[in-house]
Amino acid sequence: MSAQYKITNTIKTLRFFANEMTQQELASKVGVTRQTIMAIEKGKYSPSLEVAFKIALVFGRPFDEVFAYEKITD
Amino acid sequence: MIAFREKSLWVSLLITVVIATIYGDNIYYFLKAGQSADPQAVAALITRVVIAFIVLEVVLHIALAMGEQENANLPEDERERNYRLLANNIGYWVLSIGVIGCVLQQMANSYIEAQASYPAFLSSPIELKLVVVFWVSEAVRFATEIYYYRKES
Numbered sequence: 001m002s003a004q005y006k007i008t009n010t011i012k013t014l015r016f017f018a019n020e021m022t023q024q025e026l027a028s029k030v031g032v033t034r035q036t037i038m039a040i041e042k043g044k045y046s047p048s049l050e051v052a053f054k055i056a057l058v059f060g061r062p063f064d065e066v067f068a069y070e071k072i073t074d
Numbered sequence: 075m076i077a078f079r080e081k082s083l084w085v086s087l088l089i090t091v092v093i094a095t096i097y098g099d100n101i102y103y104f105l106k107a108g109q110s111a112d113p114q115a116v117a118a119l120i121t122r123v124v125i126a127f128i129v130l131e132v133v134l135h136i137a138l139a140m141g142e143q144e145n146a147n148l149p150e151d152e153r154e155r156n157y158r159l160l161a162n163n164i165g166y167w168v169l170s171i172g173v174i175g176c177v178l179q180q181m182a183n184s185y186i187e188a189q190a191s192y193p194a195f196l197s198s199p200i201e202l203k204l205v206v207v208f209w210v211s212e213a214v215r216f217a218t219e220i221y222y223y224r225k226e227s
Contacts, residue, residue: 032151032152033151033153033154034077035080036153039226045153048152051152
């Protein structure tokens with residue numbers, strides 16, 4: 001059986017350290033709806049590369065500090 | 075709180091259900107009548123259904139947008155577009171299969187001398203069957219899009 005991977009993120013933590021930025025504030029800066037940010041945070045929606053880069057840009061962090069592609073099963 | 079787009083979909087799905095509730099028995103009556111259905115009465119029914127659908131869609135969406143002016147003006151984002159396209163794809167398949175089925179049935183009605191043994195609804199007016207197919211495809215499209223929104227919440 002091939003290994004399975006999942007896209008994970010640290011958006012919730014990064015929001016907390018960015019003066020407790022709200023989902024709505026992040027959504028406005030990225031140009032998506034609050035519901036989309038919520039779905040990305042929960043790992044239920046994988047954003048496009050453009051939106052993922054925009055999120056990293058808002059927090060001023062490298063892309064791989066915000067998103068990771070992690071193995072969940074072997 | 076659910077997104078404006080999802081609320082709009084719930085409204086549209088509700089309208090399709092309301093239309094089916096109001097006019098469903100009339101449509102069923104004409105489908106059951108088969109070839110003996112009065113063409114003028116069928117045309118009048120289709121006109122009423124289409125007008126009711128358009129009026130309800132416009133009025134309820136204006137009311138919804140007035141209640142949420144800020145969210146109503148937001149452009150569709152990539153996730154919403156993705157779900158809309160997925161739902162459109164499924165709705166398109168339902169519509170295509172339904173339309174092809176209606177056309178094939180109409181051709182069969184013309185060429186095969188076995189109409190007497192058909193169930194009545196197979197020989198009912200094609201325009202009425204197409205309205206039903208369109209209604210089903212719209213309901214499937216709205217329901218599919220709502221399903222994608224609900225799946226992630």
